[in-house]
Amino acid sequence: MQQRMDISQAAPQGYQAVIGLEKYVRANVDPTLLHLIKLRASVVNGCAFCVDMHSTEALKDGEQGRRLFAVSAWRESPFFSEVERAALELTDEVTALGEHGVTDQVWAAAQDAFSDKELADIILAISTINVWNRVAVSTHLQPPAL
Template structure:
């Protein structure tokens, strides 16, 4: 059962996070953004966000095969080098407490993305992590009907 509706209880804070969301939607490639959202949500155990972002990606034309493979992206052959560096950066940023962001992960991403694109990517990863923390903490559940 959901503990609270953060949008109702703290609307100003919720609107601030929505501002970040609008920024990343406007500045990060949609396919990349959905990979980031799905991977971070998987790592954070956010059922609501995994459901929402996999559904959104499917509606946008992403293949179910690639979406399932996000869970094992290092072994899957379905992702290009830019996507792989994005997923590695997503893993490192999402798991900051384990070992920070290793230089090799950052340097690989910096070779694939301009400085501005990389800044936007970091903002996208940070934003989904905020959403995950809100949804997991408040026990926000995905809809049971499709």
């Protein structure tokens, strides 16, 4: 598969706007939680570039490989805290909005796990990785060769 377009070159101002969101979430969301959110949304969206990038970054930052592998089956995995589970469930529902939106049950669990500010920042993090996933998948952005 060949990359179709480099959006950073075709629409540099738009690309920089997304970079601004990325900088915000990196500064405001716990790094471990952010890695899990980015990886989970990327798995759900089938974004090979982002799965590669975010798993590689998480490993560099000290995350355990077993937890990263388990993100694809997090519901059945014992490796995640209740707070991480709330974030992963919210990630699944925000990423797949067309199926049923965010259910009241998932929202309540997220409200129990996070302050309003933390929850707002997590929603922005989920939204941002979904933008990146859509850019990468639609343009056929490929991970670097092994």
